[in-house]
Amino acid sequence: xxxxxxxxxxxxxxxxxxxxxxxxxxxxxxxxxxxxxxxxxxxxxxxxxxxxxxxxxxxxxxxxxxxxxxxxxxxxxxxxxxxxxxxxxxxxxxxxxxxxxxxxxxxxxxxxxxxxxxxxxxxxxxxxxxxxxxxxxxxxxxxxxxxxxxxxxxxxxxxxxxxxxxxxxxxxxxxxxxxxxxxxxxxxxxxxxxxxxxxxxxxxxxxxxxxxxxxxxxxxxxxxxxxxxxxxxxxxxxxxxxxxxxxxxxxxxxxxxxxxxxxxxxxxxxxxxxxxxxxxxxxxxxxxxxxxxxxxxxxxxxx
Numbered sequence: 001x002x003x004x005x006x007x008x009x010x011x012x013x014x015x016x017x018x019x020x021x022x023x024x025x026x027x028x029x030x031x032x033x034x035x036x037x038x039x040x041x042x043x044x045x046x047x048x049x050x051x052x053x054x055x056x057x058x059x060x061x062x063x064x065x066x067x068x069x070x071x072x073x074x075x076x077x078x079x080x081x082x083x084x085x086x087x088x089x090x091x092x093x094x095x096x097x098x099x100x101x102x103x104x105x106x107x108x109x110x111x112x113x114x115x116x117x118x119x120x121x122x123x124x125x126x127x128x129x130x131x132x133x134x135x136x137x138x139x140x141x142x143x144x145x146x147x148x149x150x151x152x153x154x155x156x157x158x159x160x161x162x163x164x165x166x167x168x169x170x171x172x173x174x175x176x177x178x179x180x181x182x183x184x185x186x187x188x189x190x191x192x193x194x195x196x197x198x199x200x201x202x203x204x205x206x207x208x209x210x211x212x213x214x215x216x217x218x219x220x221x222x223x224x225x226x227x228x229x230x231x232x233x234x235x236x237x238x239x240x241x242x243x244x245x246x247x248x249x250x251x252x253x254x255x256x257x258x259x260x261x262x263x264x265x266x267x268x269x270x271x272x273x274x275x276x277x278x279x280x281x282x283x284x285x286x287x288x289x290x291x292x293x294x295x296x297x298x299x300x301x302x303x
Contacts, residue, residue, distance in 0.1 A: 006289040008250040012049040013270045016059040016089045016224040023259040028057040034072035039271035041077040044278030046294035051084045058244030059088040062100040067110035078291040082114035120159040122201035144176030157188040159202040168220035185299040186225040194233030205236035
C-alpha cells in the first residue's frame, strides 16, 4: 500500500504588523515566541517562521534577537527555524535591514535552517508609514547566494504572478533557491495571497487566483521539483490554506497572517490554529509531517 501524503505545517507566530493590542495572545518577546513555538511543535507544526520584536514589542531586525529565538527553540524541540528577512515596520526601513542576520558573524552558531526571500516589488502602507520594498533581481541573487554560502535554504515568497516567473527565469538559474546542484533538490515557494489589502503589487486571494499561481509555478518549474505552501491572509486563511492542501500545497497558519480563530472570535494561541490545521489534514486522510520528515522533503540536513 502506498504511503500517505505528508503535509508540512508552517506556523508564522508573530509578524511585523499586528501586536498584542490586536490580540493579547500574540507572542512578542523571545521567551513567549520560544514557548509558543514549542506548543505549536506539540500541535503538529514542522516549521516556525520567526519575526523579531524589540523590548517594546515593535518589529525589528536585530540579529541577536533572532539568535536568541533560534537557540531557544532548538533547546526545546526539533522545529525547523525559518527566519524572516522582511524589513521592520519603522520609519526609514529598507530591504537591506531585513538581511542583517546574514552578515553578523557573532550569531553564526545560532543561524536558522531557512530564511524567507521575498521576490516582489511592492508598496506597503501600515498606519502613517509607507514602504517601497525594492527586492530587485540583483539584490535577490546576491543575498540568496549568501544564504547558500551559510547553508541556509531560502523560502521563496511570491506575492504575484510576475514574481513566480522571476523565480524560475532568474533565481533558479543563478543557483539561489537550492543548497546544492542536485537536480532532485526541490525549490520551496510560498504563495502569499491576500496581502493586497495593505500592499500594492500583491495578489488577492480567490480560488481562481490560487489555481493560476499553482499552474504558473508548475509550468515554469518544468522538471525542477517544487514544494508549494499556501499563505492566505486574515479571513482567507482557513479556506485558502485548506483549498491549497487539496491542490497539493503545504500549509502555513498563525497569527502573523490571521489573528482570529473564526469570525468575531480571536485565536487564543498559535497552537490553536496549528491544531485545527493538523486536524483537517488528518481528516483528509493525510499525515502531518514531522520536522524530521519535513527536512527530508525540503532538502535540509538532519538536525
